[in-house]
Structures are given as structure tokens and as C-alpha cells.
Amino acid sequence: MKIRVVSSREEIPHLNPGEKVIHLAFRPSNKDIFSLVQTCPKVEVIQIPSSYRRTVSKSIEMFMQMQGIKLIEGDVWGHRKDINEYYSIAPALLDKIKELKSEGMSDENIVSKLEREGKLNKEMLFYILSKK
DSSP: OEEEEEOSGGGGGGSOTTOOEEEEOSOOOHHHHHHHHHHOTTOOEEEEOHHHHTTSOHHHHHHHHHHTOEEEEOOOTTOOTTTOSEEEOOHHHHHHHHHHHHTTOOHHHHHHHHHHHSSOOHHHHHHHHHHO
């Protein structure tokens, strides 16, 4: 699974329309979110750093909810955008999720276990679990 990292609003019009998970590494305005949803109509998750999360307006939250888009807090630790525009979630983590699910572990227990081990936050892990 890959997360598309967007460093500036100037990148939004050039995104692939099929992007589903996007991390915004800048403080987005309402216009940026509208533009992003227009450019990428299949987007399911927009992740922003927690310091920016508090500045998102209630109207944009409502718009995203109506569009079925999850807004989650989080970061892509250690990612270098100059090397790759995508942050890849390690296949080993996805295998670990499958293994724990096959053992009958609940989603909550899987998330609490992997949150400590991995570099992903709780909300992103729940999203990944919902897709598996």
C-alpha cells in the first residue's frame, strides 16, 4: 500500500486522479481540499499532521464526511519526498496484520500492538484493517 505525499498546493493539479490515500505535508486551505477532491475523485483518506488538523474548518470536515473521505491525523516519519513521492507501507506490516487477523485477534488489539511497533498511527492502521 502506498500513501501519496503532497508537499505543496502547486502539486495538487498534477496528481493522478486514481489516488486513494494522500498525505498533505502543508497546511491545507478549504480551496486546497476542494481542489484535491476535484483532481482525485477516488480519494478515500486525507492525512495531515496533527498540528495542522486543528486548523481545518468545520465546513470542510462536513464536506469530506459527505464525500465519504476520512480525515486523519498522522505523519510519514522518515520519508524523503526528493527520493520518492510515495510513502510505502512495508509489506511485512501488511503480512503481520494478516497473521494476527488469522489468529482471531480483534482489530483494536491488532492496532494497539502494531501502533507501538510501527511508524503508523491508530487511525491509519484502522483504515488499513478496513481494507484487508
